[in-house]
Amino acid sequence: MLRDTIHRGLRPVRPWMVYTLGVLPALLLVIDVFTGNLGVDPVKTIEHRVGEVALQLIVAGLCITPLRRFAGLNLIRFRRQIGVLAFVYATLHLLVWITLDLQFRWSEIGADLVKRPYIIVGFAAFLMLLPLAVTSNNAAIRRMGAAAWQRLHWLTYPAAALAGLHFILLVKAWPAEPLIYMGAILALLGLRLIPRAAPRRMPA
Amino acid sequence: MAQRYNSGLGWADVTPKAGWLNRRHLMMTMGAALAASPALAATGPYSTDEAPNSLEDITSYNNFYEFGFDKTDPAAHAGKLTTSPWAVEVDGLVDRPGSYDLVDLLKGLPVEERIYRFRCVEAWSMVIPWNGVQLSHVLDRVGVQPGAKFVQFTSLARPEEMPGVKAGLLDWPYREGLRMDEAMHPLTLLATGIYGEPMPNQNGAPIRLVVPWKYGFKSAKSLVKITLTDRMPYTTWNALQPKEYGFYANVNPEVDHPRWSQASERRIGAGLFASRVDTQKFNGYGDLVADLYKEQDLARDY
Numbered sequence: 048m049l050r051d052t053i054h055r056g057l058r059p060v061r062p063w064m065v066y067t068l069g070v071l072p073a074l075l076l077v078i079d080v081f082t083g084n085l086g087v088d089p090v091k092t093i094e095h096r097v098g099e100v101a102l103q104l105i106v107a108g109l110c111i112t113p114l115r116r117f118a119g120l121n122l123i124r125f126r127r128q129i130g131v132l133a134f135v136y137a138t139l140h141l142l143v144w145i146t147l148d149l150q151f152r153w154s155e156i157g158a159d160l161v162k163r164p165y166i167i168v169g170f171a172a173f174l175m176l177l178p179l180a181v182t183s184n185n186a187a188i189r190r191m192g193a194a195a196w197q198r199l200h201w202l203t204y205p206a207a208a209l210a211g212l213h214f215i216l217l218v219k220a221w222p223a224e225p226l227i228y229m230g231a232i233l234a235l236l237g238l239r240l241i242p243r244a245a246p247r248r249m250p251a
Numbered sequence: 252m253a254q255r256y257n258s259g260l261g262w263a264d265v266t267p268k269a270g271w272l273n274r275r276h277l278m279m280t281m282g283a284a285l286a287a288s289p290a291l292a293a294t295g296p297y298s299t300d301e302a303p304n305s306l307e308d309i310t311s312y313n314n315f316y317e318f319g320f321d322k323t324d325p326a327a328h329a330g331k332l333t334t335s336p337w338a339v340e341v342d343g344l345v346d347r348p349g350s351y352d353l354v355d356l357l358k359g360l361p362v363e364e365r366i367y368r369f370r371c372v373e374a375w376s377m378v379i380p381w382n383g384v385q386l387s388h389v390l391d392r393v394g395v396q397p398g399a400k401f402v403q404f405t406s407l408a409r410p411e412e413m414p415g416v417k418a419g420l421l422d423w424p425y426r427e428g429l430r431m432d433e434a435m436h437p438l439t440l441l442a443t444g445i446y447g448e449p450m451p452n453q454n455g456a457p458i459r460l461v462v463p464w465k466y467g468f469k470s471a472k473s474l475v476k477i478t479l480t481d482r483m484p485y486t487t488w489n490a491l492q493p494k495e496y497g498f499y500a501n502v503n504p505e506v507d508h509p510r511w512s513q514a515s516e517r518r519i520g521a522g523l524f525a526s527r528v529d530t531q532k533f534n535g536y537g538d539l540v541a542d543l544y545k546e547q548d549l550a551r552d553y
Protein backbone atom coordinates (compact mmCIF):
# COMPACT_ATOMS: atom_id res chain seq x y z
CA MET A 48 0.00 0.00 0.00
CA LEU A 49 1.16 3.50 -0.83
CA ARG A 50 0.76 4.63 2.74
CA ASP A 51 3.00 1.90 4.05
CA THR A 52 5.56 2.55 1.35
CA ILE A 53 5.67 6.19 2.39
CA HIS A 54 5.97 5.29 6.04
CA ARG A 55 8.76 2.85 5.29
CA GLY A 56 10.53 5.35 3.03
CA LEU A 57 10.37 8.07 5.66
CA ARG A 58 11.62 5.86 8.48
CA PRO A 59 15.27 6.96 8.17
CA VAL A 60 14.26 10.63 7.84
CA ARG A 61 14.96 12.50 11.05
CA PRO A 62 12.84 15.54 11.84
CA TRP A 63 15.85 17.89 11.79
CA MET A 64 16.38 16.98 8.16
CA VAL A 65 13.26 18.99 7.37
CA TYR A 66 15.29 22.06 8.25
CA THR A 67 17.89 21.13 5.65
CA LEU A 68 15.11 20.93 3.09
CA GLY A 69 13.66 24.18 4.38
CA VAL A 70 16.86 26.06 3.67
CA LEU A 71 16.56 25.29 -0.05
CA PRO A 72 14.10 28.06 -1.04
CA ALA A 73 16.27 30.62 0.73
CA LEU A 74 19.39 29.19 -0.88
CA LEU A 75 17.77 29.37 -4.30
CA LEU A 76 16.95 33.01 -3.68
CA VAL A 77 20.53 33.76 -2.73
CA ILE A 78 21.76 32.04 -5.87
CA ASP A 79 19.26 34.01 -7.93
CA VAL A 80 20.47 37.24 -6.34
CA PHE A 81 24.00 36.52 -7.42
CA THR A 82 23.11 35.31 -10.88
CA GLY A 83 20.78 38.25 -11.48
CA ASN A 84 17.81 35.96 -11.92
CA LEU A 85 15.27 37.96 -9.98
CA GLY A 86 14.04 40.23 -12.76
CA VAL A 87 14.14 44.00 -12.84
CA ASP A 88 12.47 44.34 -9.44
CA PRO A 89 14.40 41.91 -7.24
CA VAL A 90 13.06 43.39 -4.01
CA LYS A 91 9.44 42.53 -4.84
CA THR A 92 10.49 39.13 -6.14
CA ILE A 93 12.23 38.28 -2.88
CA GLU A 94 9.40 39.69 -0.79
CA HIS A 95 6.87 37.65 -2.74
CA ARG A 96 8.86 34.46 -2.78
CA VAL A 97 9.57 34.29 0.94
CA GLY A 98 5.94 35.26 1.64
CA GLU A 99 4.76 32.51 -0.61
CA VAL A 100 7.05 29.92 0.97
CA ALA A 101 5.73 30.94 4.41
CA LEU A 102 2.18 30.47 3.19
CA GLN A 103 2.96 27.11 1.60
CA LEU A 104 4.52 25.90 4.84
CA ILE A 105 1.45 27.03 6.77
CA VAL A 106 -0.73 25.04 4.38
CA ALA A 107 1.63 22.06 4.69
CA GLY A 108 1.40 22.25 8.48
CA LEU A 109 -2.38 22.23 8.29
CA CYS A 110 -2.29 19.06 6.20
CA ILE A 111 -0.63 16.91 8.86
CA THR A 112 -3.61 16.16 11.08
CA PRO A 113 -6.14 15.48 8.28
CA LEU A 114 -3.59 13.26 6.51
CA ARG A 115 -3.30 11.14 9.61
CA ARG A 116 -7.00 11.09 10.24
CA PHE A 117 -8.36 10.54 6.77
CA ALA A 118 -5.47 8.85 4.99
CA GLY A 119 -3.75 7.13 7.86
CA LEU A 120 -0.51 8.83 6.91
CA ASN A 121 1.44 9.80 9.97
CA LEU A 122 3.81 12.70 9.45
CA ILE A 123 3.25 14.21 12.84
CA ARG A 124 6.89 14.05 13.81
CA PHE A 125 7.73 16.63 11.12
CA ARG A 126 5.03 19.10 12.10
CA ARG A 127 7.10 21.17 14.50
CA GLN A 128 9.85 21.71 11.93
CA ILE A 129 7.32 22.75 9.30
CA GLY A 130 5.75 25.24 11.69
CA VAL A 131 9.06 26.70 12.77
CA LEU A 132 10.12 27.08 9.14
CA ALA A 133 6.86 28.85 8.35
CA PHE A 134 7.67 31.29 11.12
CA VAL A 135 11.23 31.75 9.87
CA TYR A 136 10.04 32.59 6.36
CA ALA A 137 7.32 34.90 7.68
CA THR A 138 10.03 36.67 9.69
CA LEU A 139 12.28 36.96 6.63
CA HIS A 140 9.30 38.33 4.71
CA LEU A 141 8.70 40.96 7.38
CA LEU A 142 12.39 41.85 7.47
CA VAL A 143 12.54 42.22 3.68
CA TRP A 144 9.58 44.55 3.90
CA ILE A 145 11.21 46.70 6.58
CA THR A 146 14.71 46.77 5.12
CA LEU A 147 14.67 46.41 1.32
CA ASP A 148 11.13 47.53 0.53
CA LEU A 149 10.32 50.36 2.94
CA GLN A 150 14.00 50.93 3.74
CA PHE A 151 13.55 51.84 7.38
CA ARG A 152 11.14 54.68 6.71
CA TRP A 153 9.69 54.20 10.16
CA SER A 154 6.91 56.75 9.86
CA GLU A 155 5.63 55.03 6.74
CA ILE A 156 6.09 51.61 8.32
CA GLY A 157 4.10 52.76 11.33
CA ALA A 158 1.38 54.28 9.15
CA ASP A 159 1.11 51.09 7.08
CA LEU A 160 0.84 48.96 10.22
CA VAL A 161 -2.26 50.84 11.34
CA LYS A 162 -3.82 51.85 8.03
CA ARG A 163 -3.38 49.15 5.39
CA PRO A 164 -5.78 46.27 5.80
CA TYR A 165 -3.44 43.77 4.14
CA ILE A 166 -0.51 44.81 6.34
CA ILE A 167 -2.61 44.73 9.51
CA VAL A 168 -3.89 41.27 8.65
CA GLY A 169 -0.42 39.98 7.69
CA PHE A 170 1.09 41.41 10.83
CA ALA A 171 -1.65 39.88 12.97
CA ALA A 172 -0.85 36.51 11.39
CA PHE A 173 2.82 37.03 12.16
CA LEU A 174 2.11 37.99 15.79
CA MET A 175 0.09 34.80 16.19
CA LEU A 176 2.92 32.68 14.84
CA LEU A 177 5.36 34.25 17.28
CA PRO A 178 4.19 32.50 20.51
CA LEU A 179 3.82 29.28 18.57
CA ALA A 180 7.43 29.39 17.43
CA VAL A 181 8.63 30.28 20.93
CA THR A 182 6.81 27.28 22.42
CA SER A 183 7.80 24.80 19.73
CA ASN A 184 10.07 22.77 21.99
CA ASN A 185 9.62 19.99 24.49
CA ALA A 186 10.58 22.16 27.44
CA ALA A 187 7.69 24.52 26.70
CA ILE A 188 5.23 21.64 26.46
CA ARG A 189 6.43 20.33 29.80
CA ARG A 190 6.28 23.73 31.43
CA MET A 191 2.85 24.62 30.06
CA GLY A 192 1.22 21.23 30.29
CA ALA A 193 -0.10 19.48 27.21
CA ALA A 194 -3.63 20.89 27.43
CA ALA A 195 -2.58 24.54 27.70
CA TRP A 196 0.03 24.04 25.01
CA GLN A 197 -2.56 22.54 22.70
CA ARG A 198 -4.94 25.39 23.37
CA LEU A 199 -2.24 27.94 22.54
CA HIS A 200 -1.44 26.13 19.33
CA TRP A 201 -4.99 26.49 18.11
CA LEU A 202 -3.72 29.95 17.16
CA THR A 203 -2.47 28.20 14.04
CA TYR A 204 -5.99 28.26 12.66
CA PRO A 205 -6.69 32.00 12.79
CA ALA A 206 -3.09 32.66 11.77
CA ALA A 207 -3.53 30.54 8.64
CA ALA A 208 -6.85 32.15 7.75
CA LEU A 209 -5.35 35.64 8.21
CA ALA A 210 -2.32 34.75 6.09
CA GLY A 211 -4.65 33.63 3.29
CA LEU A 212 -6.71 36.78 3.64
CA HIS A 213 -3.54 38.90 3.57
CA PHE A 214 -2.75 37.53 0.12
CA ILE A 215 -6.28 38.19 -1.19
CA LEU A 216 -6.23 41.75 0.13
CA LEU A 217 -2.95 42.69 -1.47
CA VAL A 218 -3.78 41.84 -5.07
CA LYS A 219 -5.75 43.95 -7.49
CA ALA A 220 -8.82 42.40 -9.12
CA TRP A 221 -9.23 38.62 -8.61
CA PRO A 222 -6.27 36.52 -9.67
CA ALA A 223 -6.70 32.79 -9.03
CA GLU A 224 -3.65 32.10 -6.88
CA PRO A 225 -4.65 33.79 -3.61
CA LEU A 226 -8.15 32.38 -3.94
CA ILE A 227 -6.77 28.87 -4.34
CA TYR A 228 -4.63 29.26 -1.22
CA MET A 229 -7.58 30.61 0.73
CA GLY A 230 -9.77 27.79 -0.52
CA ALA A 231 -7.21 25.22 0.56
CA ILE A 232 -6.83 26.80 3.99
CA LEU A 233 -10.59 26.97 4.58
CA ALA A 234 -11.02 23.38 3.39
CA LEU A 235 -8.26 22.16 5.71
CA LEU A 236 -9.81 24.04 8.63
CA GLY A 237 -13.23 22.71 7.65
CA LEU A 238 -12.00 19.12 7.82
CA ARG A 239 -11.35 19.66 11.49
CA LEU A 240 -15.02 20.40 12.06
CA ILE A 241 -16.05 16.92 11.00
CA PRO A 242 -17.03 15.17 14.22
CA ARG A 243 -14.61 12.44 15.24
CA ALA A 244 -17.02 9.59 15.69
CA ALA A 245 -20.11 10.23 13.63
CA PRO A 246 -22.92 10.15 16.18
CA ARG A 247 -25.47 7.50 15.41
CA ARG A 248 -28.57 9.11 13.96
CA MET A 249 -31.69 8.26 15.90
CA PRO A 250 -34.43 6.81 13.74
CA ALA A 251 -37.17 9.39 13.37
CA MET B 252 6.48 50.64 -38.50
CA ALA B 253 6.09 53.35 -35.93
CA GLN B 254 9.55 54.41 -36.98
CA ARG B 255 7.75 56.24 -39.71
CA TYR B 256 6.18 58.64 -37.23
CA ASN B 257 9.55 59.58 -35.83
CA SER B 258 11.40 62.49 -37.26
CA GLY B 259 14.73 64.11 -36.71
CA LEU B 260 17.28 62.97 -34.23
CA GLY B 261 16.16 60.38 -31.77
CA TRP B 262 17.58 58.30 -29.00
CA ALA B 263 18.74 55.94 -31.68
CA ASP B 264 21.08 58.61 -32.91
CA VAL B 265 22.57 59.59 -29.64
CA THR B 266 22.72 56.30 -27.81
CA PRO B 267 24.42 53.18 -29.11
CA LYS B 268 21.74 50.51 -29.23
CA ALA B 269 23.69 48.03 -27.15
CA GLY B 270 23.77 50.59 -24.39
CA TRP B 271 20.01 50.57 -23.97
CA LEU B 272 20.12 47.07 -22.73
CA ASN B 273 22.35 47.84 -19.86
CA ARG B 274 21.72 50.63 -17.50
CA ARG B 275 25.23 51.15 -16.26
CA HIS B 276 26.42 51.23 -19.80
CA LEU B 277 23.64 53.64 -20.63
CA MET B 278 24.61 56.08 -17.93
CA MET B 279 28.14 56.11 -19.27
CA THR B 280 27.09 56.74 -22.84
CA MET B 281 24.54 59.28 -21.70
CA GLY B 282 27.21 61.46 -20.23
CA ALA B 283 28.97 61.48 -23.56
CA ALA B 284 25.77 61.98 -25.50
CA LEU B 285 24.67 64.90 -23.37
CA ALA B 286 27.95 66.63 -23.95
CA ALA B 287 28.03 65.93 -27.66
CA SER B 288 24.50 66.24 -28.88
CA PRO B 289 22.25 69.23 -29.20
CA ALA B 290 19.42 66.82 -29.99
CA LEU B 291 18.94 65.99 -26.35
CA ALA B 292 18.70 69.60 -25.35
CA ALA B 293 15.97 69.89 -27.93
CA THR B 294 13.79 67.53 -25.89
CA GLY B 295 12.53 70.74 -24.38
CA PRO B 296 10.94 71.92 -21.19
CA TYR B 297 8.84 68.83 -20.63
CA SER B 298 11.54 66.21 -20.26
CA THR B 299 13.22 65.30 -17.03
CA ASP B 300 16.98 65.11 -16.89
CA GLU B 301 16.84 62.00 -14.72
CA ALA B 302 18.50 58.93 -16.16
CA PRO B 303 15.99 56.80 -18.03
CA ASN B 304 15.49 53.15 -17.22
CA SER B 305 17.05 50.63 -19.54
CA LEU B 306 14.95 49.22 -22.35
CA GLU B 307 15.10 45.90 -20.52
CA ASP B 308 13.54 47.40 -17.40
CA ILE B 309 10.84 49.11 -19.42
CA THR B 310 9.95 46.06 -21.49
CA SER B 311 10.06 43.33 -18.86
CA TYR B 312 8.05 44.84 -16.01
CA ASN B 313 4.58 45.79 -17.23
CA ASN B 314 1.04 45.94 -16.03
CA PHE B 315 -0.99 45.07 -19.12
CA TYR B 316 -3.75 42.82 -17.87
CA GLU B 317 -4.91 42.01 -21.40
CA PHE B 318 -1.93 39.65 -21.33
CA GLY B 319 -2.20 38.45 -17.73
CA PHE B 320 -1.88 39.62 -14.14
CA ASP B 321 1.86 39.10 -13.74
CA LYS B 322 4.32 41.83 -14.60
CA THR B 323 6.21 39.39 -16.78
CA ASP B 324 3.10 38.20 -18.67
CA PRO B 325 3.07 41.04 -21.23
CA ALA B 326 6.67 40.40 -22.27
CA ALA B 327 5.89 36.69 -22.49
CA HIS B 328 2.61 36.88 -24.41
CA ALA B 329 2.45 40.17 -26.31
CA GLY B 330 4.66 38.94 -29.15
CA LYS B 331 1.61 37.59 -30.96
CA LEU B 332 -0.15 40.94 -31.08
CA THR B 333 -0.85 42.17 -34.62
CA THR B 334 -0.21 45.91 -34.72
CA SER B 335 -0.32 46.52 -38.44
CA PRO B 336 -2.63 47.49 -39.99
CA TRP B 337 -4.00 49.55 -37.15
CA ALA B 338 -7.03 51.80 -37.18
CA VAL B 339 -8.21 54.23 -34.54
CA GLU B 340 -11.86 55.10 -34.49
CA VAL B 341 -12.65 58.67 -33.52
CA ASP B 342 -16.24 59.33 -32.57
CA GLY B 343 -18.58 61.41 -30.46
CA LEU B 344 -18.50 65.19 -30.44
CA VAL B 345 -16.01 65.72 -33.27
CA ASP B 346 -16.25 67.44 -36.64
CA ARG B 347 -14.51 64.66 -38.56
CA PRO B 348 -15.42 61.34 -36.98
CA GLY B 349 -14.35 58.10 -38.60
CA SER B 350 -12.01 55.19 -38.57
CA TYR B 351 -8.51 56.50 -39.22
CA ASP B 352 -5.56 54.49 -40.30
CA LEU B 353 -2.89 55.18 -37.71
CA VAL B 354 -0.51 56.52 -40.34
CA ASP B 355 -3.08 59.03 -41.57
CA LEU B 356 -4.08 60.07 -38.07
CA LEU B 357 -0.53 61.08 -37.22
CA LYS B 358 0.86 62.11 -40.60
CA GLY B 359 2.75 65.38 -40.50
CA LEU B 360 2.34 65.93 -36.77
CA PRO B 361 5.52 66.78 -34.90
CA VAL B 362 7.00 63.77 -33.12
CA GLU B 363 8.18 64.66 -29.67
CA GLU B 364 10.82 63.00 -27.59
CA ARG B 365 9.78 63.16 -23.97
CA ILE B 366 11.59 61.69 -21.02
CA TYR B 367 8.90 61.35 -18.38
CA ARG B 368 8.73 59.94 -14.91
CA PHE B 369 6.18 57.15 -14.81
CA ARG B 370 4.53 56.42 -11.46
CA CYS B 371 2.37 53.34 -10.92
CA VAL B 372 -0.39 53.34 -8.33
CA GLU B 373 1.39 50.33 -6.82
CA ALA B 374 4.10 52.73 -5.63
CA TRP B 375 6.90 51.94 -8.08
CA SER B 376 8.25 54.18 -10.78
CA MET B 377 10.50 54.38 -13.80
CA VAL B 378 11.85 57.06 -16.12
CA ILE B 379 10.87 56.43 -19.72
CA PRO B 380 12.02 58.12 -22.94
CA TRP B 381 8.85 58.19 -25.00
CA ASN B 382 8.32 59.24 -28.58
CA GLY B 383 4.95 60.43 -29.67
CA VAL B 384 2.68 63.26 -30.64
CA GLN B 385 0.77 65.56 -28.37
CA LEU B 386 -2.79 64.37 -28.02
CA SER B 387 -3.90 67.99 -28.48
CA HIS B 388 -2.56 67.97 -32.06
CA VAL B 389 -4.56 64.87 -32.91
CA LEU B 390 -7.69 66.30 -31.33
CA ASP B 391 -7.22 69.53 -33.28
CA ARG B 392 -6.94 67.47 -36.44
CA VAL B 393 -10.30 65.76 -35.91
CA GLY B 394 -12.00 68.94 -34.71
CA VAL B 395 -13.35 68.92 -31.17
CA GLN B 396 -16.86 70.36 -30.90
CA PRO B 397 -17.58 72.97 -28.22
CA GLY B 398 -19.87 70.62 -26.32
CA ALA B 399 -17.10 68.10 -25.64
CA LYS B 400 -16.01 68.04 -22.00
CA PHE B 401 -14.24 64.68 -21.71
CA VAL B 402 -12.30 62.20 -23.81
CA GLN B 403 -12.65 58.45 -23.47
CA PHE B 404 -9.91 56.09 -24.63
CA THR B 405 -10.61 52.47 -25.50
CA SER B 406 -7.92 49.81 -25.72
CA LEU B 407 -7.85 46.80 -27.96
CA ALA B 408 -9.61 43.69 -26.62
CA ARG B 409 -8.76 40.84 -28.99
CA PRO B 410 -9.22 37.51 -27.22
CA GLU B 411 -7.37 35.50 -29.91
CA GLU B 412 -4.19 37.42 -29.21
CA MET B 413 -4.70 38.46 -25.62
CA PRO B 414 -4.92 35.67 -23.04
CA GLY B 415 -6.07 38.02 -20.28
CA VAL B 416 -8.98 39.19 -22.42
CA LYS B 417 -9.88 35.61 -23.23
CA ALA B 418 -9.78 34.72 -19.53
CA GLY B 419 -12.04 37.66 -18.69
CA LEU B 420 -9.71 39.09 -16.05
CA LEU B 421 -11.37 42.52 -16.20
CA ASP B 422 -14.39 44.14 -17.80
CA TRP B 423 -12.96 44.50 -21.31
CA PRO B 424 -12.27 46.52 -23.30
CA TYR B 425 -10.07 48.60 -21.04
CA ARG B 426 -11.29 52.17 -20.95
CA GLU B 427 -9.81 55.34 -19.53
CA GLY B 428 -10.68 58.99 -19.70
CA LEU B 429 -9.48 62.56 -19.32
CA ARG B 430 -11.15 65.89 -18.85
CA MET B 431 -10.84 68.15 -21.91
CA ASP B 432 -8.24 70.46 -20.35
CA GLU B 433 -6.16 67.45 -19.29
CA ALA B 434 -6.40 65.97 -22.77
CA MET B 435 -5.32 69.24 -24.40
CA HIS B 436 -2.38 69.73 -22.04
CA PRO B 437 0.96 69.69 -23.87
CA LEU B 438 2.32 67.04 -21.50
CA THR B 439 -0.34 64.57 -22.62
CA LEU B 440 1.10 62.32 -25.26
CA LEU B 441 -0.04 59.70 -27.72
CA ALA B 442 3.14 57.67 -27.61
CA THR B 443 4.27 55.53 -30.53
CA GLY B 444 7.73 54.57 -29.42
CA ILE B 445 10.35 54.23 -26.72
CA TYR B 446 14.03 55.05 -27.19
CA GLY B 447 13.25 56.02 -30.75
CA GLU B 448 12.09 52.53 -31.61
CA PRO B 449 8.52 51.49 -32.41
CA MET B 450 6.46 50.90 -29.30
CA PRO B 451 7.19 47.41 -27.96
CA ASN B 452 4.02 45.32 -27.91
CA GLN B 453 4.12 44.85 -24.15
CA ASN B 454 4.18 48.61 -23.64
CA GLY B 455 1.00 49.25 -25.63
CA ALA B 456 1.86 49.07 -29.32
CA PRO B 457 1.33 50.70 -31.65
CA ILE B 458 -0.11 53.75 -29.90
CA ARG B 459 -0.88 54.50 -26.28
CA LEU B 460 -1.74 57.33 -24.00
CA VAL B 461 0.87 58.82 -21.63
CA VAL B 462 -0.25 61.21 -18.89
CA PRO B 463 2.82 61.64 -16.70
CA TRP B 464 1.23 63.43 -13.74
CA LYS B 465 -1.33 60.66 -13.20
CA TYR B 466 -0.96 57.09 -12.00
CA GLY B 467 0.03 54.70 -14.73
CA PHE B 468 -3.35 53.04 -15.12
CA LYS B 469 -4.68 56.25 -16.72
CA SER B 470 -2.25 55.81 -19.59
CA ALA B 471 -4.29 53.33 -21.64
CA LYS B 472 -2.42 51.13 -24.09
CA SER B 473 -3.00 49.91 -27.65
CA LEU B 474 -5.71 52.46 -28.40
CA VAL B 475 -8.43 51.62 -30.90
CA LYS B 476 -10.94 54.31 -30.10
CA ILE B 477 -11.04 57.93 -28.96
CA THR B 478 -14.44 59.29 -28.02
CA LEU B 479 -15.30 62.91 -27.32
CA THR B 480 -18.17 63.23 -24.90
CA ASP B 481 -20.05 65.71 -22.77
CA ARG B 482 -20.00 63.61 -19.60
CA MET B 483 -17.44 61.91 -17.42
CA PRO B 484 -16.84 58.59 -19.18
CA TYR B 485 -16.75 55.07 -17.82
CA THR B 486 -13.23 54.11 -16.78
CA THR B 487 -12.28 50.52 -16.03
CA TRP B 488 -10.58 50.63 -12.63
CA ASN B 489 -12.89 53.29 -11.30
CA ALA B 490 -15.88 51.11 -12.19
CA LEU B 491 -14.29 48.07 -10.57
CA GLN B 492 -13.28 49.70 -7.30
CA PRO B 493 -14.49 53.31 -7.09
CA LYS B 494 -13.15 53.83 -3.56
CA GLU B 495 -9.66 52.91 -4.66
CA TYR B 496 -9.35 54.34 -8.15
CA GLY B 497 -10.73 57.79 -8.77
CA PHE B 498 -11.37 59.31 -12.16
CA TYR B 499 -8.62 61.88 -11.71
CA ALA B 500 -5.92 59.61 -10.24
CA ASN B 501 -3.39 62.43 -10.00
CA VAL B 502 -0.16 61.32 -8.36
CA ASN B 503 -0.44 62.72 -4.87
CA PRO B 504 1.55 61.69 -1.80
CA GLU B 505 -0.97 63.48 0.42
CA VAL B 506 -3.91 61.38 -0.68
CA ASP B 507 -3.50 57.74 0.28
CA HIS B 508 -4.71 54.89 -1.76
CA PRO B 509 -6.53 52.66 0.74
CA ARG B 510 -4.19 49.83 -0.11
CA TRP B 511 -0.84 51.46 -0.65
CA SER B 512 0.67 54.48 0.96
CA GLN B 513 1.50 56.93 -1.79
CA ALA B 514 4.10 58.80 0.25
CA SER B 515 7.06 57.22 -1.48
CA GLU B 516 7.94 54.97 -4.39
CA ARG B 517 10.55 52.43 -5.36
CA ARG B 518 12.57 53.34 -8.45
CA ILE B 519 12.81 50.23 -10.54
CA GLY B 520 16.14 49.39 -12.06
CA ALA B 521 18.84 49.77 -9.45
CA GLY B 522 18.62 46.17 -8.35
CA LEU B 523 18.47 44.94 -4.80
CA PHE B 524 19.26 48.29 -3.30
CA ALA B 525 17.10 50.44 -5.53
CA SER B 526 16.31 53.44 -3.45
CA ARG B 527 12.91 54.45 -2.27
CA VAL B 528 12.28 58.10 -3.08
CA ASP B 529 9.64 60.55 -1.91
CA THR B 530 6.70 60.79 -4.26
CA GLN B 531 6.12 64.27 -5.64
CA LYS B 532 2.71 65.82 -5.99
CA PHE B 533 1.54 65.54 -9.61
CA ASN B 534 4.59 63.31 -10.04
CA GLY B 535 6.73 66.44 -10.10
CA TYR B 536 4.74 68.12 -12.89
CA GLY B 537 2.92 70.50 -10.56
CA ASP B 538 4.39 73.64 -12.19
CA LEU B 539 2.72 72.61 -15.40
CA VAL B 540 -0.56 71.11 -14.26
CA ALA B 541 -1.48 72.23 -10.74
CA ASP B 542 -3.52 75.09 -12.20
CA LEU B 543 -5.92 72.65 -13.83
CA TYR B 544 -7.14 71.65 -10.38
CA LYS B 545 -6.98 74.88 -8.41
CA GLU B 546 -10.71 74.88 -7.82
CA GLN B 547 -10.86 71.24 -6.77
CA ASP B 548 -10.45 69.44 -3.48
CA LEU B 549 -8.00 66.75 -4.50
CA ALA B 550 -8.82 64.61 -1.49
CA ARG B 551 -12.36 64.35 -2.80
CA ASP B 552 -11.52 64.26 -6.50
CA TYR B 553 -8.86 61.58 -6.16
Ligand code: HEM
Nearest residue numbers: 095098099101102137141144166169170172173210214217
Ligand atom coordinates in the same frame (compact mmCIF):
# COMPACT_ATOMS: atom_id res chain seq x y z
C1 HEM C 1 2.14 34.74 8.35
C2 HEM C 1 2.53 35.83 7.83
C3 HEM C 1 2.55 36.19 6.36
C4 HEM C 1 2.38 35.41 5.24
C5 HEM C 1 2.14 33.92 5.17
C6 HEM C 1 2.49 36.28 4.10
C7 HEM C 1 2.36 35.87 2.79
C8 HEM C 1 2.43 36.68 1.70
C9 HEM C 1 2.21 36.28 0.34
C10 HEM C 1 1.86 34.88 -0.09
C11 HEM C 1 2.40 37.35 -0.45
C12 HEM C 1 2.20 37.44 -1.95
C13 HEM C 1 3.27 36.77 -2.72
C14 HEM C 1 3.04 36.79 -4.19
O1 HEM C 1 2.42 37.74 -4.70
O2 HEM C 1 3.47 35.86 -4.85
C15 HEM C 1 2.73 38.46 0.40
C16 HEM C 1 3.01 39.73 -0.05
C17 HEM C 1 3.32 40.77 0.79
N1 HEM C 1 3.33 40.76 2.17
FE1 HEM C 1 3.02 39.16 3.35
N2 HEM C 1 2.72 37.55 4.54
C18 HEM C 1 2.76 37.53 5.90
C19 HEM C 1 2.99 38.59 6.74
C20 HEM C 1 3.32 39.86 6.31
C21 HEM C 1 3.70 40.93 7.16
C22 HEM C 1 3.83 40.85 8.67
C23 HEM C 1 3.94 42.01 6.35
C24 HEM C 1 4.37 43.39 6.71
C25 HEM C 1 4.12 43.98 7.81
C26 HEM C 1 3.71 41.60 5.00
C27 HEM C 1 3.85 42.41 3.90
C28 HEM C 1 3.71 42.00 2.60
C29 HEM C 1 3.95 42.85 1.46
C30 HEM C 1 4.38 44.31 1.51
C31 HEM C 1 3.70 42.08 0.33
C32 HEM C 1 3.85 42.52 -1.12
C33 HEM C 1 2.77 43.41 -1.54
C34 HEM C 1 3.05 43.97 -2.91
O3 HEM C 1 2.99 43.22 -3.88
O4 HEM C 1 3.34 45.14 -3.00
N3 HEM C 1 3.33 40.27 5.00
N4 HEM C 1 2.74 38.03 1.72
